[in-house]
Amino acid sequence: MATATLKGRPTLTRRPARHRLLPYLLSLPALLVCIGILVPFATAVAYSLQRYNSSLPYLRKWIWWGNYQTFLTDSAFWNTVYVSLSYTIWTVGIELLLGLAIALLLQRTTRFNNAAAIACLLPLMIAPALAALMWKLMTNPDFGILSYLVGLIGLSDFRWASSPSTAMFTVVLIDVWVYTPFIMILLLAGLRALPRQPFEAAELDGVPASFVFFRITLPMLMPYILTAVLFRLLDAIQQFDIVYAMTQGGPGDRLMVFQVQAYLERFQYLNVGRSAAFLMVLWLITFILSNLFIKNWLRLRERARGAV
Amino acid sequence: MHEKAKDAVASFVAGRTSRRELFGYGAKLGLGAATMGFLLNEAQTTAQAADFDWQYYKGKTVNLLLNKHPYADAIIADLENFKKLTGMDVKYDVFPEDVYFDKITAALSSGSTQYDAFMTGAYQTWQYGPAGWLEDLNEYIKDPKWTNPAYAWDDVLPNLKASTSWSGVPGAALGGEGAKQWAVPLAFELNSITYNKRIFDKAKVEPAKNLPELVEIAAKIQGSGQNVYGIGTRGSRSWATIHPGYLSAFANYGGKDFEVADGKLKAAMNSAAGKEMTALWVDMIKSSGPRNWSTYTWYQVGTDLGAGASGMIYDADVLGYFMNGGDNKEAGNLAFSAFAPNPKGSSPTPNVWIWSLALNSYSSQKGPAWWFVQWATGTEHGLFGAQKMDLVNPVRNKIWQDETFRARIAKSYPGYLEQYAASSPGSKIYFTPQPLFFNLTTEWAASLQRMVAGELPVSEGLDELAANVDNQLKQAGLG
């Protein structure tokens, strides 16, 4: 039987049924709306279990785990896993460090800092699909301002996204430019919401700044960091816009991330089954990662609540 | 409103006045050449209506999906005439080319009835046809009930007709036995050299006669101290990198993409001829191609040529044509040259890209849609497009013989007609038709990228590609 109780407060009397149903009434519409959209999910699962290429209709049949089995020995698949994971680790790692540093810089509530925080949000407001067009121009060896600037410091042959050795660097740079503000603003909010007492006490005791940061600031900021990283992780591993606009996964297969591969398989090669299988693997990875994060997040929050 | 002008136009159509008199008269009335052209086309369309019931589908509405392209612009500019001729209405969606085909694929693969007819390339029909998404247009063209007698299907260049028809059997020749006409050509492009005369003169070079010479000249331009690079070609990770200059040269060297035997395909990119040509190509890109080559689509290739950043391009002739006008910095400096890459060969073998119109097999109004397609690919609209808009290259003999069109091109695009005359006899699709075209050709491009980046030598790269392609063909039951 479903019992609805207000958190932290024991129920003294039995509430009327209407009230027990209340939380369900409040949350179900959201759930229904989303589930409605996810009906296609089941279709996609079915596709992933078939040999299904639209341009070879006579070959279509159920092969169950066949698509997944070919992945095991398919170097293209493992390359995609590798590229997606390294893209995710690089972008989220750099964005977290940079976002945290900037949030610390802008921590004090001053007029300049508030204005700077909004200004830093600007890259987030430019759609990545359009931002990539601009970056493509800015990194053009002839007309591009960035190529010109790095040329001034002696890197006249820097080839940005078009060279295998710098392609990952370039798309990571763009991702960092676009999404660091997202992490920054969440962490800034966290920093400004931290209680004062522990810091004041530490200052009175003359505790060194590094100790304060690692033993007080960072642990207290953890729920924010986890949330920011969770959302970024989900987006980064599902990266599409920037990579597709910059190189379509090239040069070679250097930037072939999951969604670009799946997009090509689906929309250009009409390989419906294989595309769906790629996406299912991606879904599994994100599902596992976010499960880990959310469990940790809930535990941390419980602990923080218990501590105060 | 233009009653007087209309009278004048009618008298022209009846053969009473000459074209020059007609346009002179239009100028007196204060009408521009385009308006007069439109009115003229209107009158001719009326004349054409006499022997065929164009009004059969009066009141119907046709929905089109068009690519953002001068060819689509020409259709849109002439659309009023179609509406007047047929009493039908036309609605259209225009999408930029970057996403155009993905949009079609999404619509067709979900069985959408949203679009009745759409623009497509020939390669795409190798997927859409076998998938059952297209109508076989032979059934319409060959039936006088469906097609107006003035349509003159025989006037369409035979190579193009063949290149847009295929039996659907992997590896079977285009236009061969049992071929279905999946699409009707609208206009096409072939691949040749467009060069910047100003830059060439300064570097004291002439257009190359063959590929080894091209490599040399490109390097010479690069080293001529003009702060430009030698030659522009596409390099993005896409099938589109292979099909222009690269495949034209590949075919000229005698290279083949596949060998077909007993209905099975076998990769042949790694033949000796293919390796020789590819090695030259990779050297050329390395030493004098665009530095960001592996991100270059035809937009960047064209933009660089128009802005004077590259000395020449080996790409679609119409790309050079488009860049030689408007507000481009180098407009007026561009010249054209046919190109036969193999020193032992004699004539060019340009691969072609054909923008065509096709019918959605899910469409609930194929009749009205076909009415539109036969109008848009007919002589009247073709003439309008070639004379007044940029419907170049035309697909009909009659239009190539049209004096107004020829005079216009000769005046504004010096050397273009000569280039076309030399290029066109050998121009056709040099790929072997098979449904995995996009998959395998994109892989070819990715492999070329790795060779240019110096990640693997040409010979090894092509061997690896061929092995990989064979493997995929086997998996799909084609190899």
Next chain:
Amino acid sequence: MASKISGGAVLRAAARIIVLLFFLFPIFWVFLMSFQTNQQILRIPPSIFFTPTLENYTALFSGRLQTASGSLDIAFIKNLLNSIILSSCSVLIALILGVPAAYAFARFKFRLGENIAFTLLSFRFAPPLLVLVPLVAYFQMIGLSDTYIGLIWVYQLICLPLILWIVRGYFEDISPDIEHAYRVDGHSWAKTFFKIAIPLARPGIAAAALLSFIFAWNNFVFALILASADKQPVTVGALAFVTSAGIQYGIIAAAIVLSVTPTLLLALYAQRYLVEGLSLGAVKG
């Protein structure tokens, strides 16, 4: 001691300037480009000096642009309107659905509560392409293809989880005592929710709404596949400036400047809530 402090302050100031430079320089450059003709942009080497022109903006507003291959019709203003309609309706609906749900998860411990919350968040995990392709066919069947409603529905996958997560955190941050006191006074639950809980959570709601507005605004793939040219937002519409007569960089730059404006105005308006509103259920002292 004094010199040491000022040394740190100088470093901090320098760091701030570098940060601003990194994030703003590309935008500054795009802003400059929006006042240049394509010819000026495509100069070798690039230069900061030019005679500004309003050509790009006039072209966007008037809907016509002259290029090498004739004139180009621009539906940009329509695209901008589509973006505004899609993003604001999506956020609005996500708020209507998400805020009560967030409240339920924050205030009530109920069976399956955490599971429902997790499921809702997990919609964010589904790769967009996975859902997208079959969706085209289903929308076709139920008549939602190429409609605003269909798109807004799909946009819930972007907006709802974000709103739910942030607003829930914020509700948990507010002590329930005030609501209790109000309830004890004999007011109904609904009244408490609307009169007390929502106003108190306003910063959280505003911040969540702003962020999901931004993500909806920036979406590319959903709109590309599901909408016809008629309902296209700016992200897809701006691709039309990649033309056969060259890439119209000046226009693209102007389009970016214009497309950022509504979001920026919204951000400035919500500024005072933004930072405060994102305190996600961490415990305040």
